[in-house]
Amino acid sequence: MADTHKHYHQPGLQHQFENMEQQQESATIGMWMFLVQEIMFFGGLFTVYLVFRSRYPMAFAAGSNHLDAFLGGLNTLVLIVSSFTMALTVYYAQKSNRTMQVVMILLTMFFGSVFLGVKVIEYGDKYNHGLIPVSGWNKKTPIQPEIAKSSDSLIETKVSAKETIHADEGTHSEKSQVGHDSHHEKPYYNPTGEFQWNYGGEDLVMMAKEAGYLTEAEKIGYFDPITKEFDPNRFRDKVRIFYWIYFAMTGLHALHMVVGLMIMSWLLLKAIQGTFSAEYYSPVEISGLYWHFVDIVWIFLFPLLYLLGRHFLHGGGH
Amino acid sequence: MAKQNGKKHEYHEEHLHIGIPGYFLVFLALVVGTIITYVVALKDLDWIFPGANTLVALSIAFAKMSLVVLYFMHVRWQSNLIWLTALGGFFWLAIMFAFTMQDYLTRSVIGR
Numbered sequence A: 001m002a003d004t005h006k007h008y009h010q011p012g013l014q015h016q017f018e019n020m021e022q023q024q025e026s027a028t029i030g031m032w033m034f035l036v037q038e039i040m041f042f043g044g045l046f047t048v049y050l051v052f053r054s055r056y057p058m059a060f061a062a063g064s065n066h067l068d069a070f071l072g073g074l075n076t077l078v079l080i081v082s083s084f085t086m087a088l089t090v091y092y093a094q095k096s097n098r099t100m101q102v103v104m105i106l107l108t109m110f111f112g113s114v115f116l117g118v119k120v121i122e123y124g125d126k127y128n129h130g131l132i133p134v135s136g137w138n139k140k141t142p143i144q145p146e147i148a149k150s151s152d153s154l155i156e157t158k159v160s161a162k163e164t165i166h167a168d169e170g171t172h173s174e175k176s177q178v179g180h181d182s183h184h185e186k187p188y189y190n191p192t193g194e195f196q197w198n199y200g201g202e203d204l205v206m207m208a209k210e211a212g213y214l215t216e217a218e219k220i221g222y223f224d225p226i227t228k229e230f231d232p233n234r235f236r237d238k239v240r241i242f243y244w245i246y247f248a249m250t251g252l253h254a255l256h257m258v259v260g261l262m263i264m265s266w267l268l269l270k271a272i273q274g275t276f277s278a279e280y281y282s283p284v285e286i287s288g289l290y291w292h293f294v295d296i297v298w299i300f301l302f303p304l305l306y307l308l309g310r311h312f313l314h315g316g317g318h
Numbered sequence B: 001m002a003k004q005n006g007k008k009h010e011y012h013e014e015h016l017h018i019g020i021p022g023y024f025l026v027f028l029a030l031v032v033g034t035i036i037t038y039v040v041a042l043k044d045l046d047w048i049f050p051g052a053n054t055l056v057a058l059s060i061a062f063a064k065m066s067l068v069v070l071y072f073m074h075v076r077w078q079s080n081l082i083w084l085t086a087l088g089g090f091f092w093l094a095i096m097f098a099f100t101m102q103d104y105l106t107r108s109v110i111g112r
Helices: A002-006 A020-055 A057-065 A069-094 A098-128 A170-178 A202-211 A216-221 A232-272 A282-306 A310-314 B005-014 B019-042 B052-072 B080-104
Strands: none
Touching (some): A020 A216, A020 A232, A020 A282, A057 A202, A057 A216, A069 A098, A069 A282, A069 B019, A069 B052, A310 B019, B019 B052
8 A cells, every 4th residue: 555655645535545536436436326226216116107007098197187287397497406506516515615505505405495395285286186095085175066966986976886896906895895884965075085086087088999099908997897888986096096106206206305405404504614625525416416316306207297198188189 | 428537637627527607508408308398298299109298208308317417416527337336227227117017018908
Protein backbone atom coordinates (compact mmCIF):
# COMPACT_ATOMS: atom_id res chain seq x y z
CA MET A 1 0.00 0.00 0.00
CA ALA A 2 2.95 2.27 -0.35
CA ASP A 3 1.44 4.17 -3.23
CA THR A 4 -1.37 5.54 -1.06
CA HIS A 5 1.12 7.97 0.34
CA LYS A 6 1.32 9.92 -2.83
CA HIS A 7 -2.32 10.99 -2.38
CA TYR A 8 -2.81 13.94 -0.16
CA HIS A 9 -5.35 13.23 2.55
CA GLN A 10 -8.70 14.72 1.73
CA PRO A 11 -10.85 15.64 4.73
CA GLY A 12 -13.84 13.60 3.57
CA LEU A 13 -11.87 10.44 2.81
CA GLN A 14 -12.44 7.42 5.01
CA HIS A 15 -9.23 5.53 5.70
CA GLN A 16 -10.40 2.27 4.11
CA PHE A 17 -10.58 3.85 0.65
CA GLU A 18 -7.72 4.62 -1.70
CA ASN A 19 -9.12 7.92 -2.86
CA MET A 20 -12.30 9.96 -3.18
CA GLU A 21 -13.28 8.39 -6.49
CA GLN A 22 -13.21 4.91 -5.02
CA GLN A 23 -15.13 6.03 -1.97
CA GLN A 24 -17.73 7.72 -4.13
CA GLU A 25 -18.08 4.69 -6.39
CA SER A 26 -18.45 2.31 -3.45
CA ALA A 27 -21.30 4.37 -2.06
CA THR A 28 -22.96 4.63 -5.48
CA ILE A 29 -22.73 0.95 -6.23
CA GLY A 30 -24.17 0.12 -2.82
CA MET A 31 -27.15 2.33 -3.59
CA TRP A 32 -27.54 0.79 -7.03
CA MET A 33 -27.59 -2.68 -5.47
CA PHE A 34 -30.45 -1.50 -3.30
CA LEU A 35 -32.21 0.02 -6.31
CA VAL A 36 -31.90 -3.26 -8.22
CA GLN A 37 -33.78 -4.91 -5.36
CA GLU A 38 -36.36 -2.17 -5.57
CA ILE A 39 -36.72 -2.77 -9.29
CA MET A 40 -37.52 -6.42 -8.55
CA PHE A 41 -39.82 -5.39 -5.68
CA PHE A 42 -41.95 -3.17 -7.90
CA GLY A 43 -41.33 -5.64 -10.73
CA GLY A 44 -43.39 -8.23 -8.89
CA LEU A 45 -46.35 -5.87 -8.92
CA PHE A 46 -45.76 -4.99 -12.55
CA THR A 47 -45.83 -8.72 -13.29
CA VAL A 48 -49.18 -9.04 -11.54
CA TYR A 49 -50.40 -6.13 -13.64
CA LEU A 50 -49.09 -7.77 -16.82
CA VAL A 51 -50.76 -11.11 -16.06
CA PHE A 52 -54.18 -9.70 -15.23
CA ARG A 53 -54.22 -7.03 -17.89
CA SER A 54 -53.38 -9.61 -20.54
CA ARG A 55 -56.43 -11.58 -19.37
CA TYR A 56 -58.98 -8.81 -18.85
CA PRO A 57 -57.90 -5.81 -20.93
CA MET A 58 -61.43 -4.39 -21.24
CA ALA A 59 -62.11 -4.48 -17.49
CA PHE A 60 -58.78 -2.75 -17.00
CA ALA A 61 -59.69 -0.13 -19.60
CA ALA A 62 -63.04 0.53 -17.92
CA GLY A 63 -61.42 0.78 -14.49
CA SER A 64 -58.64 3.00 -15.79
CA ASN A 65 -61.04 5.35 -17.55
CA HIS A 66 -62.63 6.17 -14.23
CA LEU A 67 -59.30 7.34 -12.77
CA ASP A 68 -58.58 11.03 -13.05
CA ALA A 69 -55.99 11.19 -15.83
CA PHE A 70 -55.58 14.94 -15.37
CA LEU A 71 -54.54 14.55 -11.74
CA GLY A 72 -52.34 11.62 -12.70
CA GLY A 73 -50.65 13.68 -15.40
CA LEU A 74 -50.31 16.64 -13.06
CA ASN A 75 -48.60 14.39 -10.53
CA THR A 76 -46.25 13.13 -13.23
CA LEU A 77 -45.19 16.70 -13.94
CA VAL A 78 -44.88 17.48 -10.24
CA LEU A 79 -42.57 14.51 -9.77
CA ILE A 80 -40.49 15.47 -12.79
CA VAL A 81 -40.04 18.97 -11.39
CA SER A 82 -39.00 17.47 -8.05
CA SER A 83 -36.48 15.26 -9.86
CA PHE A 84 -35.10 18.35 -11.58
CA THR A 85 -34.70 20.18 -8.28
CA MET A 86 -33.13 17.04 -6.79
CA ALA A 87 -30.58 16.93 -9.61
CA LEU A 88 -29.83 20.60 -8.90
CA THR A 89 -29.40 19.79 -5.20
CA VAL A 90 -26.57 17.44 -6.15
CA TYR A 91 -25.20 20.06 -8.52
CA TYR A 92 -25.07 22.73 -5.81
CA ALA A 93 -23.62 20.28 -3.29
CA GLN A 94 -20.82 19.65 -5.78
CA LYS A 95 -20.30 23.38 -5.99
CA SER A 96 -20.31 23.67 -2.17
CA ASN A 97 -23.18 26.15 -2.40
CA ARG A 98 -24.99 25.71 0.89
CA THR A 99 -27.80 28.23 0.39
CA MET A 100 -28.88 26.86 -2.98
CA GLN A 101 -28.63 23.30 -1.64
CA VAL A 102 -31.09 24.17 1.10
CA VAL A 103 -33.38 25.96 -1.34
CA MET A 104 -33.36 23.02 -3.74
CA ILE A 105 -33.97 20.47 -0.99
CA LEU A 106 -36.91 22.54 0.25
CA LEU A 107 -38.32 22.76 -3.28
CA THR A 108 -37.92 19.01 -3.75
CA MET A 109 -39.74 18.38 -0.49
CA PHE A 110 -42.46 20.83 -1.46
CA PHE A 111 -43.14 19.08 -4.77
CA GLY A 112 -42.97 15.68 -3.10
CA SER A 113 -45.63 16.86 -0.64
CA VAL A 114 -47.79 18.23 -3.46
CA PHE A 115 -47.64 14.80 -5.08
CA LEU A 116 -48.82 13.13 -1.88
CA GLY A 117 -51.55 15.74 -1.43
CA VAL A 118 -52.94 15.07 -4.90
CA LYS A 119 -52.75 11.36 -4.13
CA VAL A 120 -54.85 11.88 -0.99
CA ILE A 121 -57.47 13.72 -3.08
CA GLU A 122 -57.55 10.85 -5.56
CA TYR A 123 -57.84 8.19 -2.87
CA GLY A 124 -60.64 10.20 -1.29
CA ASP A 125 -62.50 10.23 -4.59
CA LYS A 126 -62.12 6.48 -4.92
CA TYR A 127 -63.46 6.03 -1.42
CA ASN A 128 -66.45 8.26 -2.13
CA HIS A 129 -67.21 6.25 -5.25
CA GLY A 130 -67.10 2.95 -3.39
CA LEU A 131 -64.04 1.75 -5.24
CA ILE A 132 -61.97 0.43 -2.35
CA PRO A 133 -61.46 -3.21 -3.35
CA VAL A 134 -61.85 -4.51 0.19
CA SER A 135 -65.12 -5.93 1.50
CA GLY A 136 -66.60 -3.80 4.24
CA TRP A 137 -64.72 -0.61 3.42
CA ASN A 138 -67.41 0.95 1.26
CA LYS A 139 -70.32 0.80 3.68
CA LYS A 140 -70.93 4.53 3.86
CA THR A 141 -70.68 5.03 0.15
CA PRO A 142 -73.91 6.10 -1.51
CA ILE A 143 -74.58 4.50 -4.82
CA GLN A 144 -75.20 6.99 -7.59
CA PRO A 145 -79.00 7.39 -7.72
CA GLU A 146 -79.25 7.48 -11.49
CA ILE A 147 -77.67 4.09 -11.84
CA ALA A 148 -79.12 2.53 -8.74
CA LYS A 149 -82.10 1.31 -10.69
CA SER A 150 -79.95 -0.85 -12.90
CA SER A 151 -78.74 -2.43 -9.75
CA ASP A 152 -77.27 -5.52 -11.29
CA SER A 153 -74.02 -4.27 -9.94
CA LEU A 154 -75.31 -4.34 -6.39
CA ILE A 155 -74.42 -7.46 -4.58
CA GLU A 156 -77.80 -7.93 -2.97
CA THR A 157 -79.54 -8.59 -6.25
CA LYS A 158 -79.68 -11.89 -7.97
CA VAL A 159 -76.86 -13.34 -5.95
CA SER A 160 -78.76 -16.23 -4.46
CA ALA A 161 -79.96 -17.22 -7.89
CA LYS A 162 -76.43 -17.36 -9.14
CA GLU A 163 -74.75 -19.07 -6.24
CA THR A 164 -74.61 -22.43 -7.91
CA ILE A 165 -73.36 -21.09 -11.19
CA HIS A 166 -70.52 -19.20 -9.60
CA ALA A 167 -69.06 -22.23 -7.90
CA ASP A 168 -65.99 -21.92 -10.09
CA GLU A 169 -65.24 -18.34 -9.06
CA GLY A 170 -63.48 -17.98 -5.75
CA THR A 171 -64.25 -14.32 -5.35
CA HIS A 172 -67.92 -15.01 -5.09
CA SER A 173 -67.77 -16.98 -1.88
CA GLU A 174 -68.06 -13.92 0.35
CA LYS A 175 -71.01 -12.71 -1.62
CA SER A 176 -72.81 -16.02 -1.37
CA GLN A 177 -72.89 -15.52 2.36
CA VAL A 178 -74.32 -12.05 2.21
CA GLY A 179 -76.74 -12.76 -0.55
CA HIS A 180 -79.31 -14.08 1.84
CA ASP A 181 -79.78 -11.07 4.05
CA SER A 182 -81.86 -9.02 1.75
CA HIS A 183 -81.43 -5.27 1.83
CA HIS A 184 -83.63 -4.35 -1.06
CA GLU A 185 -85.37 -1.75 1.06
CA LYS A 186 -82.16 0.34 1.23
CA PRO A 187 -81.10 0.69 -2.36
CA TYR A 188 -78.81 3.67 -1.78
CA TYR A 189 -76.40 1.88 0.48
CA ASN A 190 -74.07 -0.99 -0.02
CA PRO A 191 -74.81 -3.09 3.04
CA THR A 192 -71.72 -5.27 2.99
CA GLY A 193 -69.40 -2.45 1.94
CA GLU A 194 -68.37 -4.40 -1.13
CA PHE A 195 -66.53 -2.85 -4.05
CA GLN A 196 -69.11 -1.32 -6.37
CA TRP A 197 -68.93 -0.54 -10.02
CA ASN A 198 -71.48 1.83 -11.51
CA TYR A 199 -69.41 3.32 -14.26
CA GLY A 200 -70.22 1.23 -17.26
CA GLY A 201 -68.00 -0.95 -19.33
CA GLU A 202 -70.62 -3.06 -21.07
CA ASP A 203 -70.37 -0.86 -24.16
CA LEU A 204 -66.61 -1.33 -24.13
CA VAL A 205 -66.94 -5.10 -23.84
CA MET A 206 -69.53 -5.24 -26.61
CA MET A 207 -67.36 -3.10 -28.87
CA ALA A 208 -64.41 -5.40 -28.26
CA LYS A 209 -66.61 -8.42 -28.83
CA GLU A 210 -67.72 -7.13 -32.21
CA ALA A 211 -64.17 -6.20 -33.17
CA GLY A 212 -62.98 -9.63 -32.07
CA TYR A 213 -60.62 -8.26 -29.40
CA LEU A 214 -61.94 -10.24 -26.45
CA THR A 215 -59.38 -12.55 -24.91
CA GLU A 216 -60.24 -16.15 -24.13
CA ALA A 217 -60.41 -15.30 -20.43
CA GLU A 218 -62.77 -12.41 -21.14
CA LYS A 219 -65.13 -14.54 -23.21
CA ILE A 220 -65.74 -16.58 -20.07
CA GLY A 221 -65.07 -13.93 -17.47
CA TYR A 222 -67.63 -11.26 -18.43
CA PHE A 223 -70.60 -13.35 -19.51
CA ASP A 224 -73.20 -15.42 -17.79
CA PRO A 225 -72.45 -19.05 -18.64
CA ILE A 226 -76.14 -19.93 -19.04
CA THR A 227 -77.71 -16.93 -20.73
CA LYS A 228 -74.48 -15.88 -22.52
CA GLU A 229 -75.35 -12.30 -21.69
CA PHE A 230 -73.08 -9.64 -20.25
CA ASP A 231 -72.96 -10.13 -16.49
CA PRO A 232 -72.19 -6.91 -14.53
CA ASN A 233 -71.37 -8.91 -11.40
CA ARG A 234 -68.69 -10.90 -13.13
CA PHE A 235 -67.41 -7.79 -14.90
CA ARG A 236 -67.22 -5.90 -11.61
CA ASP A 237 -65.00 -8.60 -10.13
CA LYS A 238 -62.49 -8.06 -12.93
CA VAL A 239 -62.57 -4.28 -12.46
CA ARG A 240 -62.00 -4.96 -8.77
CA ILE A 241 -58.73 -6.69 -9.69
CA PHE A 242 -57.68 -3.51 -11.51
CA TYR A 243 -58.42 -1.42 -8.44
CA TRP A 244 -56.52 -3.80 -6.21
CA ILE A 245 -53.51 -3.39 -8.44
CA TYR A 246 -54.05 0.37 -8.59
CA PHE A 247 -54.06 0.70 -4.83
CA ALA A 248 -51.20 -1.73 -4.27
CA MET A 249 -48.92 -0.07 -6.80
CA THR A 250 -49.72 3.57 -6.10
CA GLY A 251 -49.83 2.81 -2.37
CA LEU A 252 -46.37 1.27 -2.40
CA HIS A 253 -45.16 4.15 -4.51
CA ALA A 254 -46.66 6.69 -2.10
CA LEU A 255 -44.95 4.87 0.76
CA HIS A 256 -41.67 5.33 -1.07
CA MET A 257 -42.46 9.01 -1.39
CA VAL A 258 -43.01 9.26 2.37
CA VAL A 259 -39.69 7.53 3.00
CA GLY A 260 -38.12 9.86 0.43
CA LEU A 261 -39.47 12.88 2.31
CA MET A 262 -37.95 11.56 5.54
CA ILE A 263 -34.59 11.16 3.81
CA MET A 264 -34.91 14.68 2.45
CA SER A 265 -35.65 16.05 5.93
CA TRP A 266 -32.44 14.49 7.21
CA LEU A 267 -30.60 15.82 4.18
CA LEU A 268 -32.01 19.27 4.83
CA LEU A 269 -30.71 19.21 8.39
CA LYS A 270 -27.27 18.12 7.25
CA ALA A 271 -27.20 20.68 4.45
CA ILE A 272 -28.11 23.48 6.85
CA GLN A 273 -25.20 22.38 9.04
CA GLY A 274 -22.97 22.74 5.99
CA THR A 275 -21.97 19.07 5.87
CA PHE A 276 -21.78 18.75 2.12
CA SER A 277 -19.17 20.18 -0.18
CA ALA A 278 -17.34 19.39 -3.38
CA GLU A 279 -15.14 17.08 -1.27
CA TYR A 280 -17.97 15.15 0.35
CA TYR A 281 -21.46 14.91 -1.09
CA SER A 282 -22.13 11.15 -1.30
CA PRO A 283 -25.27 11.31 0.88
CA VAL A 284 -26.78 13.93 -1.45
CA GLU A 285 -25.92 11.90 -4.53
CA ILE A 286 -27.32 8.70 -3.02
CA SER A 287 -30.53 10.30 -1.76
CA GLY A 288 -30.88 11.69 -5.27
CA LEU A 289 -30.60 8.21 -6.74
CA TYR A 290 -33.46 7.07 -4.50
CA TRP A 291 -35.61 10.07 -5.36
CA HIS A 292 -35.09 9.61 -9.11
CA PHE A 293 -35.89 5.93 -8.84
CA VAL A 294 -39.24 6.71 -7.25
CA ASP A 295 -39.85 9.17 -10.09
CA ILE A 296 -39.08 6.46 -12.66
CA VAL A 297 -41.61 4.10 -11.09
CA TRP A 298 -44.28 6.77 -11.48
CA ILE A 299 -43.22 7.42 -15.10
CA PHE A 300 -44.37 3.86 -15.80
CA LEU A 301 -47.35 3.81 -13.44
CA PHE A 302 -48.92 6.87 -15.06
CA PRO A 303 -49.49 5.45 -18.58
CA LEU A 304 -50.11 1.92 -17.31
CA LEU A 305 -52.76 2.84 -14.75
CA TYR A 306 -54.29 6.12 -15.93
CA LEU A 307 -54.12 6.10 -19.70
CA LEU A 308 -54.57 2.54 -20.83
CA GLY A 309 -58.15 2.82 -22.07
CA ARG A 310 -58.48 6.52 -22.87
CA HIS A 311 -58.45 6.03 -26.61
CA PHE A 312 -61.70 4.08 -26.37
CA LEU A 313 -63.38 7.21 -24.99
CA HIS A 314 -61.92 9.89 -27.19
CA GLY A 315 -60.88 8.00 -30.28
CA GLY A 316 -63.21 6.95 -33.01
CA GLY A 317 -60.40 6.66 -35.53
CA HIS A 318 -61.79 3.47 -36.95
CA MET B 1 -21.85 5.83 -24.31
CA ALA B 2 -19.12 7.45 -22.31
CA LYS B 3 -17.39 4.47 -20.81
CA GLN B 4 -14.60 6.39 -19.26
CA ASN B 5 -12.45 4.30 -17.00
CA GLY B 6 -9.42 5.95 -18.46
CA LYS B 7 -10.65 9.36 -17.45
CA LYS B 8 -10.95 8.84 -13.72
CA HIS B 9 -8.18 11.26 -12.95
CA GLU B 10 -10.25 14.04 -14.49
CA TYR B 11 -13.01 13.35 -12.01
CA HIS B 12 -13.02 16.73 -10.36
CA GLU B 13 -13.25 18.52 -13.66
CA GLU B 14 -16.00 16.19 -14.86
CA HIS B 15 -18.17 15.84 -11.80
CA LEU B 16 -20.42 18.79 -12.50
CA HIS B 17 -21.78 16.69 -15.34
CA ILE B 18 -23.99 18.71 -17.66
CA GLY B 19 -24.57 21.79 -15.55
CA ILE B 20 -27.82 23.68 -15.07
CA PRO B 21 -28.59 24.22 -18.79
CA GLY B 22 -28.08 20.51 -19.44
CA TYR B 23 -30.31 19.47 -16.53
CA PHE B 24 -32.91 21.95 -17.70
CA LEU B 25 -32.90 20.46 -21.21
CA VAL B 26 -33.41 16.97 -19.76
CA PHE B 27 -36.21 18.34 -17.62
CA LEU B 28 -37.87 19.94 -20.65
CA ALA B 29 -37.58 16.67 -22.58
CA LEU B 30 -39.29 14.87 -19.70
CA VAL B 31 -42.13 17.40 -19.61
CA VAL B 32 -42.59 17.19 -23.38
CA GLY B 33 -42.57 13.39 -23.12
CA THR B 34 -45.28 13.49 -20.47
CA ILE B 35 -47.47 15.79 -22.57
CA ILE B 36 -46.99 13.62 -25.66
CA THR B 37 -47.89 10.54 -23.60
CA TYR B 38 -51.10 12.20 -22.49
CA VAL B 39 -52.11 13.49 -25.92
CA VAL B 40 -51.32 10.26 -27.74
CA ALA B 41 -53.28 8.25 -25.17
CA LEU B 42 -56.44 10.11 -26.28
CA LYS B 43 -55.96 9.12 -29.92
CA ASP B 44 -57.17 5.73 -31.06
CA LEU B 45 -54.20 3.95 -32.60
CA ASP B 46 -55.90 0.57 -32.78
CA TRP B 47 -56.04 0.91 -36.57
CA ILE B 48 -52.29 0.16 -36.62
CA PHE B 49 -52.72 -2.91 -34.49
CA PRO B 50 -54.65 -3.58 -31.28
CA GLY B 51 -52.60 -2.34 -28.36
CA ALA B 52 -50.56 0.18 -30.35
CA ASN B 53 -51.49 2.83 -27.77
CA THR B 54 -49.84 0.85 -25.01
CA LEU B 55 -46.72 0.27 -27.06
CA VAL B 56 -46.37 4.00 -27.79
CA ALA B 57 -46.98 4.92 -24.14
CA LEU B 58 -44.41 2.42 -22.91
CA SER B 59 -41.85 3.51 -25.51
CA ILE B 60 -42.11 7.10 -24.33
CA ALA B 61 -41.93 5.97 -20.69
CA PHE B 62 -38.82 3.97 -21.53
CA ALA B 63 -37.21 6.98 -23.20
CA LYS B 64 -38.06 9.14 -20.18
CA MET B 65 -36.61 6.54 -17.85
CA SER B 66 -33.40 6.42 -19.90
CA LEU B 67 -33.04 10.20 -19.61
CA VAL B 68 -33.52 10.13 -15.85
CA VAL B 69 -31.11 7.21 -15.38
CA LEU B 70 -28.42 8.58 -17.69
CA TYR B 71 -28.46 12.24 -16.71
CA PHE B 72 -30.26 12.81 -13.39
CA MET B 73 -28.79 9.64 -11.90
CA HIS B 74 -25.44 10.33 -13.57
CA VAL B 75 -25.04 6.78 -14.86
CA ARG B 76 -23.71 8.18 -18.09
CA TRP B 77 -20.53 9.27 -16.30
CA GLN B 78 -20.18 6.26 -14.03
CA SER B 79 -17.83 3.30 -14.22
CA ASN B 80 -18.58 0.08 -16.06
CA LEU B 81 -19.38 -1.60 -12.76
CA ILE B 82 -22.32 0.72 -12.14
CA TRP B 83 -23.51 0.36 -15.73
CA LEU B 84 -23.46 -3.39 -15.22
CA THR B 85 -25.42 -3.15 -11.96
CA ALA B 86 -28.08 -0.91 -13.44
CA LEU B 87 -28.48 -2.94 -16.61
CA GLY B 88 -28.44 -6.16 -14.56
CA GLY B 89 -31.51 -4.96 -12.64
CA PHE B 90 -33.48 -4.47 -15.82
CA PHE B 91 -32.20 -7.72 -17.28
CA TRP B 92 -33.55 -9.72 -14.32
CA LEU B 93 -36.81 -7.80 -14.56
CA ALA B 94 -37.05 -8.80 -18.22
CA ILE B 95 -36.46 -12.44 -17.24
CA MET B 96 -39.26 -12.25 -14.68
CA PHE B 97 -41.69 -10.77 -17.24
CA ALA B 98 -40.69 -13.13 -20.04
CA PHE B 99 -40.79 -16.35 -18.04
CA THR B 100 -44.03 -15.46 -16.30
CA MET B 101 -45.77 -14.54 -19.52
CA GLN B 102 -44.49 -17.49 -21.52
CA ASP B 103 -46.36 -19.57 -18.96
CA TYR B 104 -49.55 -17.51 -18.70
CA LEU B 105 -49.95 -16.80 -22.39
CA THR B 106 -49.66 -20.47 -23.31
CA ARG B 107 -52.06 -21.84 -20.69
CA SER B 108 -55.45 -23.08 -21.60
CA VAL B 109 -58.11 -20.78 -20.31
CA ILE B 110 -60.06 -23.52 -18.58
CA GLY B 111 -58.06 -23.52 -15.38
CA ARG B 112 -58.02 -19.71 -15.24
